[in-house]
Amino acid sequence: MSGAEAQQALLGSGELERFCAFLYRQTGMSYGEGKRYFVERRVAELMARRGDASFAAYFAALRLDAREMEALINAFTINETYFYREDHQFACLVRSILPELVARRGPGDMVRLWSVPCSTGEEPYSLALWLLENWPLVDAYNVEIVGSDIDTRAIEAARAGLYSERSTARLSQGLLAAYFEAPADERRRLIADIRESVTFTAANLFDAGSMAAQGRFDVVFCRNVLIYFDDASRLAAADHLYRALNPGGFLCLGHTESMVRISDRFAVRRLPDAIVYQRPLDA
Ligand SMILES: C[S@@+](CC[C@H](N)C(=O)[O-])C[C@H]1O[C@@H](n2cnc3c(N)ncnc32)[C@H](O)[C@@H]1O
Secondary structure (H helix, E strand, O other), X not given: OOHHHHHHOOOOHHHHHHHHHHHHHHHOEOOOHHHHHHHHHHHHHHHHHHOOOOHHHHHHHHHHOHHHXXXXXXXXOOOOOOOOOOOHHHHHHHHHHHHHHHOOOOOXXXXXXXXXXXXXXXXXXXXXXXXXXXXXXXXXXXXXXXEEEOOHHHHHHHHHOEEOHHHHOOOOHHHHHHHEOOOOOOOEEEOXXXXXXXXXXXXXXXXXXXXXXXXXXXXXXXXOOHHHEOXXXXXXXXXXXXXXXXXXXXXXXXXXXXXXXXXXXXXXXXXOOOEEEEOOOOO
């Protein structure tokens, strides 16, 4: 940092480092000098909201008040998502993963799917819509879909189920008509049956306890979050995800993400529609 930049900076380099280390310990999200602008903008907003005159006052409050911690996490998450994102994985779920899973089950058995992180809900609701539209056996099994995120504001929005045109742009008119209420303003609300088909909870991928609290799943979608982590937090998340799967269960990551460099505990499955990761059946 040059002298002039240091004068203008909200955080000195030691403060930035301490703040980012603190955020990392809570969330696994890895920020640093390269993201100074992003970090400072959010810290300035959080300080202004509280009326803190100095970073030191804000940082002290942060460590003493759980609500400030929640506000901090909510301010630093990047919630970009939309319906039917990377839908080749949903095709893979119906064409390859579910047939393999239910071959070991009987009718009426539970099939548990987890979208973590789910952001504002588009991903778990997409799972619900995709299964209703494309899985002929959807009524033969007891399907449970859970959506979880570290961001409590995103979870509230997911429960409300109100979506912008941008978020639903990939859905056909037929799907919009079948599963959404008539638009009241520029947003559309999912019908109650779909909103009620997904259970939303808070969970932190970086925290073993909050991950274990959700129980075991047959398929986990963990997409577009590991890119914000460093190698150590990816490894911790991989361990928690592995434990969250039933033996033989599947993990789907975002298309730029891979387990190969992170953990060798998963079997890599190259299925016709997608590459996915599997907890071995005997593990
Ligand atoms: C870009 S969104 C991805 C949403 C969805 N999976 C998708 O692919 O469209 C990333 C989400 O990761 C969440 N996130 C960040 N760190 C997390 C953590 N440690 N545990 C759980 N969720 C986290 C953020 O709150 C944000 O909603």
